[in-house]
Amino acid sequence: MNQLTEATMVEQVVTNETGSQSVEVENLVIDFALDNALFNRQYMRALNGVSFSIKAGEAMALVGESGSGKSTCARTLCRLYKPTDGVLKLNGRDINASGSKMTQTELAKQIQMIFQDPFGSLNPVHTIRHQMYRPIRIHMPELKGDAIEDYMLSILERVGLSPAKQTADKFPHELSGGQRQRVAIARALATGAKFILADEPISMLDVSIRLGILNLMADMKEEGIGFLYITHDIATARYFAERTGVMYVGHMVEWGNSDSVTQNPQHPYTQLLISAVPEVGRKRGNATVDGKKSQIPLWKPDSKGCPFAARCPKVTDQCHTEMPSVTEVAEDHFVRCFAL
Amino acid sequence: MTGVREPLLSISDLCVDYITDDGNARAVNKVNLDIYPGETVGLAGESGCGKSTLAFAIANLHNAPALITGGKINFQGRDILTLSPEELRQFRWSKASMVFQSAMNSLNPVITIGDQLVDVVLAHETISVTEAEKRAIAMLDMVGIHASRIKSYPHQLSGGMRQRVVIAIALILRPKLIIMDEPTTALDVVVERDIMDQLYDLKEQLGFAILFISHDLGLMGQITDRIGIMYAGQMVELGETEGIIANPQHPYTQGLLSSFPTIHGPKERLEGIPGNPLNLLDVPAGCYFQDRCSQCDTICIDVMPNIEVLQVPDERQVACHKVSQGDAL
Helix, strand or coil: CEEECHHHHHHHHHHHHCCCCEEEEEEEEEEEECCCCCCCCCEEEEEEEEEEEEECCCEEEEECCCCCCHHHHHHHHCCCCCCCEEEEEECCEECCCCCCCCCHHHHHHHEEEECCCCCCCCCCCCCHHHHHHHHHHHHCCCCCCHHHHHHHHHHHHHCCCCCHHHHHHCCHHHCCHHHHHHHHHHHHHHCCCCEEEEECCCCCCCHHHHHHHHHHHHHHHHCCCEEEEEECCHHHHHHHCCEEEEEECCEEEEEEEHHHHHHCCCCHHHHHHHHHCCCCCCCCCCCCCCCCCCCCCCCCCCCCCCCCCCCCCCCCHHHHHCCCCEEEEECCEEEECCCC | CCCCCCCCEEEEEEEEEEEECCEEEEEEEEEEEEECCCCEEEEECCCCCCHHHHHHHHCCCCCCCEEEEEEEEEECCEEHHHCCHHHHHHHHHHCEEEECCCHHHCCCCCCCHHHHHHHHHHHHCCCCHHHHHHHHHHHHHHCCCCHHHHHCCHHHCCHHHHHHHHHHHHHCCCCCEEEEECCCCCCCHHHHHHHHHHHHHHHHHHCCEEEEECCCHHHHHHHCCEEEEEECCEEEEEEEHHHHHHCCCCHHHHHHHCCCCCCCCCCCCCCCCCCCCCCCCCCCCCCCCHHHCCCCCHHHHHCCCCCEECCCCCCCEECCHHHHCCCCC
16 A cells, blocks of 8 residues: 555646546536625535546546535536636646637537436427537538438437437437437537546436446447446446546545445445445345444535545544545555545 | 235236327236235336336326226225225325335425424324324434424425435324335435335334335345336236346346346346337237347237246246246246
């Protein structure tokens, strides 16, 4: 086990990534205002010092309970929120740099998002063709006339919506949930995006078709697209993503290789999370890890210590006053905890 | 299951149709199910397979366009479907209560949780308000909510606490059966486990039976005694939980069980179930699962399989020609 300081962590990420296509998030901090007061405005810290990277052809999963900041990460990468602190880089270029600012179109051509609810993310009064044409017209201006139609049909075929021509003529209500989510994926692909941020893409779908969507995304990953996969289901994170980050109240508490994180969890929160996952064939009541019953804290910019201290079974006095530093417990497996 | 025991609830040949302009969709198709006192029975299947429709039918809650078109529902020897509106009102909640799918939203946002509990008691029993309040506080205490929260409004509680309140409301009249329709789907796994542990502690104290509806076979495998698997309105497999999880017979059950990536276990590409759920307005003549089944044969296309009791391994009921013929699946 070697202790790493914050600075060397960031350095490592930077030196690894130069050259190849990647999205990098370094020490991201986001504060949300809790009121509209002119003076003494209160803030909550939704993300605190989060760093990770997504490489082309790889998936990074973010796992955590509701309110842990997973979706905020994705939304900040689409520039829906402005970071309070930290740097977001796309292929080495700062997306929020004030000098040569990247336009939203430039960013959207590279990074696209898929949302949880395929029923809400498509316009109900337009055909699939109309909804597919719009991103293609904006992001593929070199395509004209029939070329647009051919390109659109090829994308629909690629996501498994055949016969593509008939599907294109349909309205969203004529498609099933799984088919709609495929249309949402097709729209993201049509821009030529290299990175897709998938925010709980399968949690609203039927159990029997979830795997189909996951496998489709896995095939796209093989073709060189990078994914940020946001989920609360750590089992699918392990199934789909090479790397997994576990989040708790805006902090990344454990991250690294998915197999290492799920098979050998080191942080007490990850252990609690994994022991609570219901699993086919395991009987109720023999869970090994118990958390203390306590409220999830509201993290503020001046909060101190480890966010999990209030619920942690291994808590010490140090945990209430100091943020644990990062420890590399195995190759590509990092944990932020004193009790290792 | 000992044969001597009387079932608490006995559903026989139940059919529920949805009447639409395009025809009648049979959402529950000749389903038979017995629930014994103190037992937990799970119902699993994908959305639209009729599991929630079946749950609504037990409390006779259906309104047009849904119509119960056949069958009987016997609860402790009385047919629910023939009760008068007043008898039905008394039956609901005091004998069988429900925890609905979006339990988080099934509380009234402008009334305190204490009043909502008191309302339930006063609607069914003639006792004083103070007496009812005492009952409410005792019940909240049982589900792990401190009495000081009785004046709280639902928005002041977290999702997990709201779910506990809903369970408290469902249990306050001490029903014999509680129907839970995807009770923890909106919660994260740690909260889900806490609530399930608490529910089972209460079950030991109060001795009610649970009909647990979910698509999460993992959770179901841990908490139920028996599982019924539904597909397109039909019960396709019914049996003891351990047997079904370890040795599923129907191809749909097998597909469903292999649709979940596991957290431990080997990491391999899973294929799940191909195709899309059946459109109930356009049903085939034979087995409803034929389009998605890898074992499909001529007999499956022509003849609808009946649910049959297998001799081995346990008293498993399966509706599949291939299983009845003894072809190893």
